[in-house]
Amino acid sequence: MTQRGEDNPAGPVGPVRRTDVLPEQTQTRQRNQSNPVDRVSESSTSENESSSAQDTELKYGAEAVINLFIPVTACMIFVIASVQCLSSYSGQQKQTVSFIYTPFHPADDDSAGTIIWQTVANSLIMISVIAVMTFVLVLLYKYECNMLLGGWLIFSTMTLIFMFGYFYLQQILKVNNAALDWVTLGIVMWNFGIVGIICIHWKGPLFLQQCYLIISAALMALIFIKMLPNWTTWLILAFLSIWDLIAVLCPYGPLNMLLQLANDREDELFPALIYSSGAGIAVPTVMVTTSAGTFLAPLLGMAETSDPSPQEEVQVRQPRSQRSSERTRTDERREGVKLGLGDFIFYSVLVGKASQLHDWNITLACILSILVGLSTTLIILAFFKKPLPALPISLTLGLIFYFTTTYVIAPFMDLCIMKQVFL
């Protein structure tokens, strides 16, 4: 997620940091390691250098946007397909089990007032849990409780992949009325889970890591869709976009502090929390991080992150002239724009909840508004060059379009389609 490919050894940091804080060595290292495109732009005169740098950034910015569109769209399609096909997620069944974080369950026939206060209460509880967890995460990182942090992360990834993956598999089998023996099930789940954990937390092909991150985000989103009461979901999404703005942009916001800490320590941020597009070309854009702490394992109330032990990373980077395969692998991972996994989850929650209505117009409208919001955010990112929250614009647009499409456009379009009037 660095700008110019192998940026500073710490990894993903905004260009602001790069120009201010970087010592000489790392800058020369940048020059040595730049790939052909960068060499072309860097061979220009020094006065042109900054402008051409910006040019290359903006030009490659589009490819970075597309690199993020693809996983976001893939995640959304996965969630929509699951919601449409698997009855357990499609809101038709009365939900008896739910989170402990949303203790109020408004029934359909309650009065409007009851529904309102219960929804607000649920959302406030959920947001405060998320906020507290994020702060705990930042504190753990700040005081370098690496063992605790690492253990927590690995444990929660395990829970996510094994438990929710198993639940998902159960639903598929139920819908198809298929039987699967324990032995096969054990082998399949074990392999799936262990490979996932290894890819995310340790080493593995970038593509596989990306797939696993998308799958875990989608599973998480499906659980949210299943467990949260209807109106609570919408209100939580609205509150989350506000929280995201606060957490990333305010000076004492937890994510802001986290980024500063990571930057000061020249550390790479948690791979399990962040999706890296690893573009392979020097995509000189900045990290878009959000809601890192909102990637919760709800049943255990733990935030998920992963902390690759920083010591190893530093040792690998030390010998500059060495182009070991480990370095290219970590470098590959550090290139490209990064997007927090929380973003994937909540985009998919929005879209999945919308598709529960089984009206494709609404689903399409939500997908479109989220993609437009994401591209707007990335364009703004290209101008401001600091970490930005990715949730607010997309979720706001998504929510606006969800409600307007449901109540305004859908009746109109239904009528048009029935009468076969083509606009």
Add this chain to the structure above:
Amino acid sequence: MFTIFVAPNSIRVLFWIFGGFCWLVSLLVGSLFWIIWYSATSTGSALQTDLTFASLITVIVQEGFRLLSLWGLANAVERLESINIRGRTRSGMAGSSGHFVLGLGFGTIACLFHSMNVMASALGPGSPGLEIDGVSHGSPSFYITSAFLSAALTFNHCAWTVILGSSLNKGLKDSWYLALFVAAAHLLTTGTSLFNNQGSIWPCIITSWIVVIASAAVAFREAGLKGLASTAEFHN
């Protein structure tokens, strides 16, 4: 069309989505109008099911949004072109290519909105277009009509956007006839589709496809292409 012309180039994908979004917003404004007008003047459900006036207004709104988005596109392309691009000759969005991509966005989303629900209903219990107890819910050829007209709609939107774009480039005073052509064509297709419910589907299908061919011809001429072989240029 998407796979060949839009997908390989990232900036085009962005503008394709932008085009789709503009269509969506225009639809929003149109349906807002429909809801407000009809809930204000409803004298019974009969008025609410009459789409004539609403579709007229929606078409006008859509053309307005097409103009707006073309203006936005012109600004954005100007910005992009002014960036000193090394190693690449074109940004892929210059001139008619840009208009085409935008139009394709319009067309794709229009087509999807019109046909996806129909296709989804095809899977489920019941089918659109069946006659139940003597009450006709659309003609038996519902699907075919939907399919052909949605496809025609996509092509039309593409072509109209290209035409309008080039007319904007030339300046409206000189090429007002192009803008008029687009507006007339759109009103023609939508107008004839209003007949769809009242019996014969043929007026709409025939006029739509004639309009497609005519619009495509005008669009090709505006884009400066002499024949189909030169569409290969657009690929870049």
